[in-house]
Amino acid sequence: MRIVQASLLIVCLAWQGIALASKEQPSLSVATTEGKTFDLSKQRGKWVVVNFWATWCGPCLKEMPDLDGFDQARDDVVVVGLAFEEIEAAELKSFVKKRGVRYPIALVDVYEPPADFDVPRGLPTTYLIDPDGKVAEKFLGPITSEDLARVIATKSVPTKTET
Structure with missing residues (x-):
């Protein structure tokens, strides 16, 4: 039942349209599960x-394995996961380790998100x-690495080549 409700929520919200982040050039500084910033x-x-996500x-x-592969495959891309849920830091760290995710993960406060x-x-x-x-x-x-690569390709400015 929870999956059906979550799926319906996602579909409904998608139909309402998506606004961009509060700031055109956002800042973000978070402590990761590995104790780094x-x-x-x-x-x-x-x-x-x-990527805002949750263990449930x-x-x-x-999408996590695909994001991890995308992060590992491209030198021009960095992925960071923001766990948006109420969970103990040690439990999150253990969960991430079991999933084999190599990109940085940070726990963010659901009441005071970035x-x-x-x-x-x-x-x-x-x-x-x-x-x-x-x-x-x-x-x-959900998104895929193909979705991200497509957007990157369309938004990238071609570099000038010397002749």
């Missing part, structure tokens, strides 16, 4: 995938940040 501003020059969210878990991002209306919610630090796209619901 992920700072969005230090990722300039790369595409950043900011089936579509979130389904200020420069909209509160997720459904999970997963994913932001694609361009190399200049601006929101290029926001996705509500």
Whole structure:
């Protein structure tokens, strides 16, 4: 029943349209499960995938291996997962380790989520940040590496080649 309700919520929200993040060039600095700090501003020059997810969210878990592979396969992309749920940090760290996810994961407060991002209306919610630090796209619901690659290809500025 929960899966059906979550699926209906995602579909309904998708029909309502999706607004971009609160700020055109959001900031984000979070402590990861590995005890490091992920700072969005230090990722300039790369595409950043900011993925809000939860351990109980089936579509979130389904996309994690694909996001991990995308992160590992591309030098121009960084993925960060933001666990948007009430869970103990040790439990989250154990969960992530069992899933084999290699990209950084941070636990965010559901009552005070990162200020420069909209509160997720459904999970997963994913932001694609361009190399200049601006929101290029926001996705509500599951995505694939192909979806991300397509957006990156359409939004990338071709570089000039010397002749």
